């Protein structure tokens with residue numbers, strides 16, 4: 180969450196301006212930064228808050244986010260009914276706990292956990308928490324192995340591509356693990372086996388493989404990375420586990436790329452996370468993490484909560500958490516089934532491939548990806564186009580309501596500026612055609628009105644898109 184600072188109230192309007200027709204009183208003062216002395220009627224509060232929110236973007240036109248922006252009314256009804264339930268109260272809401280258990284089992288099967296392996300997992304607030312838990316299990320296991328062998332356990336490191344999502348940087352900083360990033364280079368925009376293996380040593384707690392990359396939607400080759408680590412083990416004796424960050428791909432690959440070996444079919448994959456609130460098709464905040472076997476999850480990370488007169492093992496960073504998202508995840512599993520998920524993800528992919536193909540045909544752009552892994556693609560302007568930038572185009576599209584982010588790639592490609600489009604359930608072929616019309620129109624305008632570069636502080640703001 181952003182950190183907010185206490186406002187100097189003398190410097191800004193300290194009161195909210197309220198439309199007088201909302202009040203029966205002649206005037207009503209609502210302080211902006213202090214708790215009002217008196218309340219208002221529910222309808223008034225609703226209207227005031229709605230008015231505050233009208234400048235938020237239209238979620239359906241947000242092509243930046245991976246997170247679900249549309250669910251059908253029945254799912255919304257179920258979520259509203261479950262809003263009061265706290266996921267941690269397993270004893271009070273045993274059926275919500277049961278739905279969570281079923282979801283973990285459904286995902287274990289979807290990710291090919293070996294029969295009898297007793298794959299173990301839980302729901303989380305999203306992939307960030309799930310990655311944190313996955314990383315902690317790697318760290319605890321590595322430390323226990325080192326200590327049992329009487330070896331130094333002070334300098335753990337984690338190997339990953341520089342294209343990882345910020346949650347892995349957080350994991351490393353919060354748990355004092357050295358992040359070993361493999362930089363992106365032109366022609367290799369994500370981690371590959373040889374580069375991962377070259378960074379590993381006896382202090383490596385694990386390698387993170389991403390399915391697919393937040394930067395461009397491409398899948399990292401989990402099998403190739405795992406085979407390179409087999410080689411490391413054969414040569415140096417280090418047995419290094421892989422965690423697959425399937426924040427998006429965990430719900431895409433099983434339906435669109437069923438023959439791709441990226442999951443528990445690969446013996447070195449110890450754990451996998453996904454976001455139920457991305458291609459799992461649930462509103463934010465639910466994620467999942469599953470370990471191949473119970474011993475991949477060290478016992479001393481587990482806490483017990485009351486459950487039907489007994490105790491239920493839990494692993495989480497926070498305590499209270501809404502139960503509605505878990506019920507909605509189970510709703511989606513029932514409602515769609517395997518065929519339904521396949522149909523939804525295939526439709527997204529068809530639209531992504533159509534859009535990327537049309538954008539490539541325009542002539543001004545070069546594609547990095549086309550949406551054939553995740554239904555997500557990234558592209559840049561041709562190098563010889565210098566009179567406007569992807570940031571100018573992104574801003575112009577924003578004026579029409581489209582949110583298409585422009586950003587620079589991470590190390591070592593920070594001088595490459597790209598745009599990325601994420602296609603999610605609810606974005607139709609019709610909307611895609613309208614977006615293409617708007618891109619063509621804005622390009623014509625930009626070509627006739629060369630842009631001057633804004634001052635550095637404005638350029639910085641244009642980079643403010645967060646992955």
Ligand SMILES: Cc1ncc(COP(=O)(O)O)c(C=O)c1O
Nearest residue numbers: 305306307344393424426454646
């Ligand atoms: C690869 C990857 N990992 C982790 C995350 C964090 O996921 P969440 O937003 O569910 O916490 C994201 C978010 O985009 C992601 O793309």
